Amino acid sequence: MSHNWFEITQFPNRIFRIREPGLGPLHSSHSWLIVGNDKALLIDTCVGIVPLSPFVRSLTSRPVICLLSHSHYDHIGGAYEFMDRRMHPAEMDILENPTPELTFWGGWLNIDSFNFLPTPNYDFSNYAIKPAPPTGLLYDGDEIDLGGRILQILHVPGHSPGLIAVYDPEIGALFSSDALYQGKMFFDLKGSDKVDARQSIRRLINLGARILYPGHYDILQDDAIVATAKSQLALLNG
Numbered sequence: 055m056s057h058n059w060f061e062i063t064q065f066p067n068r069i070f071r072i073r074e075p076g077l078g079p080l081h082s083s084h085s086w087l088i089v090g091n092d093k094a095l096l097i098d099t100c101v102g103i104v105p106l107s108p109f110v111r112s113l114t115s116r117p118v119i120c121l122l123s124h125s126h127y128d129h130i131g132g133a134y135e136f137m138d139r140r141m142h143p144a145e146m147d148i149l150e151n152p153t154p155e156l157t158f159w160g161g162w163l164n165i166d167s168f169n170f171l172p173t174p175n176y177d178f179s180n181y182a183i184k185p186a187p188p189t190g191l192l193y194d195g196d197e198i199d200l201g202g203r204i205l206q207i208l209h210v211p212g213h214s215p216g217l218i219a220v221y222d223p224e225i226g227a228l229f230s231s232d233a234l235y236q237g238k239m240f241f242d243l244k245g246s247d248k249v250d251a252r253q254s255i256r257r258l259i260n261l262g263a264r265i266l267y268p269g270h271y272d273i274l275q276d277d278a279i280v281a282t283a284k285s286q287l288a289l290l291n292g
């Protein structure tokens with residue numbers, strides 16, 4: 055049943071991770087819900103196979119700002135379900151016209167990508183990303199005030215041109231999406247730029263984050279963040 059489709063994990067400081075265990079780690083990105091006193095920020099929206107907003111609603115009653123870190127299918131599938139959608143302008147056109155090629159699910163996501171199906175009779179042939187153009191734009195240096203909690207927006211291109219990371223300086227928490235994680239990263243896609251990627255990873259190292267909540271794979275802390283960033287830099291230079 056679809057109620058088992060999403061796995062929700064709560065972390066300290068009113069942070070929730072939502073992921074889709076029915077898909078492998080390459081396809082299942084982490085969505086992060088960060089709750090403030092007045093509003094909540096949802097970073098990314100999974101693949102869009104099962105409606106996401108009811109699960110987000112079960113976690114918070116506050117108005118939700120939906121931030122799309124970039125335009126790849128594994129981050130934007132549920133974007134259309136949210137009224138307040140924000141992203142960097144560099145990839146906004148793709149949200150308006152989310153073709154299989156531009157969002158990368160064509161050639162990547164197929165029936166073999168599933169560990170299990172959302173429902174026994176689920177028909178993948180109907181899968182598509184619904185258009186969800188942003189209702190607001192985000193730029194490097196912007197801040198999002200959730201009430202008692204101010205988050206910083208970092209434009210960290212490389213993997214994609216409009217990639218955005220979010221930093222909570224109060225608790226040293228970095229939500230890096232596909233700009234940094236411990237696992238195979240992709241810098242050879244259409245729209246990728248390795249020079250930008252190097253610069254972005256160096257910038258993330260210099261933040262001095264204490265905990266990394268990434269777009270894929272494991273949560274990292276302290277020295278492991280720097281070690282992972284340095285090994286990704288070495289791979290980029292190699």
Ligand SMILES: [Zn+2]
Nearest residue numbers: 083128232269
């Ligand atoms: Zn991803």
Ligand SMILES: [Zn+2]
Nearest residue numbers: 124126213232
């Ligand atoms: Zn991506």
